[in-house]
Amino acid sequence: MDTRIAFGLVTLIAATSCVATAPREQARVTMPVPPPARTASKVVLAVPPGPSxxxxxxxxxxxxxxxxxxxxxxxxxxxxxxxxxxxxxxxxxxxxxxxxxxxxxxxxxxxxxxxxxxxxxxxxxxxxxxxxxxxxxxxxxxxxxxxxxxxxxxxxxxxxxxxxxxxxxxxxxxxxxxxxxxxxxxxxxxxxxxxxxxxxxxxxxxxxxxxxxxxxxxxxxxxxxxxxxxxxxxxxxxxxxxKATEALIEAIEGVRIHRGGVAAATDADSAETASAARPVEHRSGVAIHRGPAAAAVQHGVTIHAGTPGDDA
The missing domain is CATH 1.10.10.2520 (Cell wall hydrolase SleB, domain 1)
Incomplete structure (x- = not known):
């Protein structure tokens, strides 16, 4: 009987010792860092460029x-x-x-x-x-x-x-x-x-x-x-x-009618600046810039000049 009691006490002490040491072991473990493979496998999706x-x-x-x-x-x-x-x-x-x-x-x-x-x-x-x-x-x-x-x-x-x-x-x-x-x-x-x-x-x-x-x-x-x-x-x-945007605009829209200050423009930058200062109408693929009718420039198109409020 004494032997069995002694064996039981030894077993209990051993079990208690294992339970007690677990928290001490965990306390020495720092917060885990995510493995590098997780970030390395991240897929970056390419976004294709659209129109300028x-x-x-x-x-x-x-x-x-x-x-x-x-x-x-x-x-x-x-x-x-x-x-x-x-x-x-x-x-x-x-x-x-x-x-x-x-x-x-x-x-x-x-x-x-x-x-x-x-x-x-x-x-x-x-x-x-x-x-x-x-x-x-x-x-x-x-x-x-x-x-x-x-x-x-x-x-x-x-x-x-x-x-x-x-x-x-x-x-x-x-x-x-x-x-x-x-x-x-x-x-x-x-x-x-x-x-x-x-x-x-x-x-x-x-x-x-x-x-x-x-x-x-x-x-x-x-x-x-x-x-x-x-x-x-x-x-x-x-x-x-x-391709340069200014060149392809003319190529796609065909004829561009520049009135007033726009007609006097001699380069792409001044033409863009002048056209931005006036409202632009798009009719049948033609960009019409309105200004003084007397300054109308003809590019193979018959232009009926009049006041800016009239139709071109």
Missing amino acids: EALLAHAGAPTLAEAMAVTAAPAFLDTAQGDDAARALDCLTQAVYYEARSEPIEGQQAVAQVVLNRVRNPAFPNSVCGTVYEGSSRSTGCQFTFTCDGSLTARREPAAWERARQVAQAALAGFVYAPVGSATFYHTDAVHPGWATRVTSVGTIGAHIFYRLPGVWGGALAYRQRYGGVEPGVTAGTRFAE
Whole structure:
């Protein structure tokens, strides 16, 4: 009996000792720090650049009527030959692959259509490779992020590349993906760029939301530019400069009628300053700056001069 009691006391003392030491051990443990892997795995989503501020300021605000009217783009006429044709196909395949390789076929066709819409819009280069590799003078980076973020150095998936090539080949041969209309911009539904509220939403296809420029900029006049048929050679790191906003405004809107002080302007800066001082009307794609009627300048257009309150 004494032996059993002694053994029980020893067991009780040992158990009590273990319980008592646990808090002392915990007291020496500091607050744990999150492992570096958690912060290193954070994904930073790239926000594609939209239209320039100067372009948005001139194009006007989007309307609901524009958003409801989506007209299919005309078929692309690929006039490139030989090496130029091969470069056009390669550049468009890259855009489809890197921008939408995980998308369904419709998402890939939509991306290809946006590239070709840009090629024929005076706001962009008149070649496929020039459009895809267009750099940016703004801090938002390249127009297509894969040309800037190192994606081109990664190993390609052969099956996905071939699928993208077929989509690009069909688009260059005249296939039109009608649902995106004349869209020239898009972004994934995971980001919310500030420029999105200032352009006309066309719709969502796959994981991308597509947009066109407001007014005449995203209508029939968006296809004024003729495809050059000459494709520049490009490599990773190649950049093509953006077009000057003043030049492309005139190219898209056609005739600009400057009255009064605007007609006397001899450079882009003074013309912009003078036009900002007067209200501007947009009629059938013509920017009309009102001022003294006697100062009207004719650019191949018949102008019926009168008082500033009369119609031009």
